[in-house]
Amino acid sequence: DSGVTQTPKHLITATGQRVTLRCSPRSGDLSVYWYQQSLDQGLQFLIQYYNGEERAKGNILERFSAQQFPDLHSELNLSSLELGDSALYFCASRAPDSYEQYFGPGTRLTVT
Amino acid sequence: QKEVEQDPGPLSVPEGAIVSLNCTYSNSAFQYFMWYRQYSRKGPELLMYTYSSGNKEDGRFTAQVDKSSKYISLFIRDSQPSDSATYLCAGSISSGSARQLTFGSGTQLTVLP
Numbered sequence: 001d002s003g004v005t006q007t008p009k010h011l012i013t014a015t016g017q018r019v020t021l022r023c024s025p026r027s028g029d030l031s032v033y034w035y036q037q038s039l040d041q042g043l044q045f046l047i048q049y050y051n052g053e054e055r056a057k058g059n060i061l062e063r064f065s066a067q068q069f070p071d072l073h074s075e076l077n078l079s080s081l082e083l084g085d086s087a088l089y090f091c092a093s094r095a096p097d098s099y100e101q102y103f104g105p106g107t108r109l110t111v112t
Numbered sequence: 113q114k115e116v117e118q119d120p121g122p123l124s125v126p127e128g129a130i131v132s133l134n135c136t137y138s139n140s141a142f143q144y145f146m147w148y149r150q151y152s153r154k155g156p157e158l159l160m161y162t163y164s165s166g167n168k169e170d171g172r173f174t175a176q177v178d179k180s181s182k183y184i185s186l187f188i189r190d191s192q193p194s195d196s197a198t199y200l201c202a203g204s205i206s207s208g209s210a211r212q213l214t215f216g217s218g219t220q221l222t223v224l225p
Binding site: 002004031035042043044045048055056058088090094099100101102103104105106 | 144146148153154155158200204206211212214216217218
């Protein structure tokens with residue numbers, strides 16, 4: 001158990017809908033990263049937050065957004081969902097002044 | 113060209129074998145390298161990380177980085193069936209606070225009893 005929690009574990013929704021994925025980092029970790037894992041693209045970095053502020057963006061679509069709250073949990077919002085958004089979504093957290101990222105168990109999103 | 117290239121396998125070895133997993137990278141700014149193990153449909157589990165060039169050993173696992181050739185390796189000694197998983201290598205830039213990881217596509221390993 002990495003100490004990073006994610007909810008829900010599974011999500012099935014229809015095209016055009018909006019969903020919210022939630023992540024709680026390890027105690028003491030200020031950085032939260034979101035990654036998407038699909039069969040064709042592998043594990044790709046989406047966005048990072050540090051202590052409530054956005055710090056880096058990767059291959060994140062404009063339909064996707066995220067935020068980190070004062071209690072350091074983070075939410076990833078996916079809107080206008082398309083079939084191609086079906087994937088595993090992971091969050092990871094990192095302690096200040098460290099390099100190791102610890103991943104949560106992921107949320108499996110299926111768009112039908 | 114992807115920044116981190118990894119042979120997807122699959123790789124199948126008998127129990128007790130020494131396993132060599134390899135990646136190449138193209139981004140010269142990478143200074144930290146990680147190896148993760150991912151069981152099917154689970155979150156990646158950090159195995160080891162190394163900084164710059166050199167070797168690092170942890171139990172049955174040895175991580176090796178050769179920055180001159182942009183080559184990173186993970187060796188598993190006395191492999192066990194429980195080592196059957198997908199192994200992901202990743203690189204990270206050390207400067208700044210972002211430090212996001214760039215992953216290879218993963219190598220699927222099966223250790224046969």
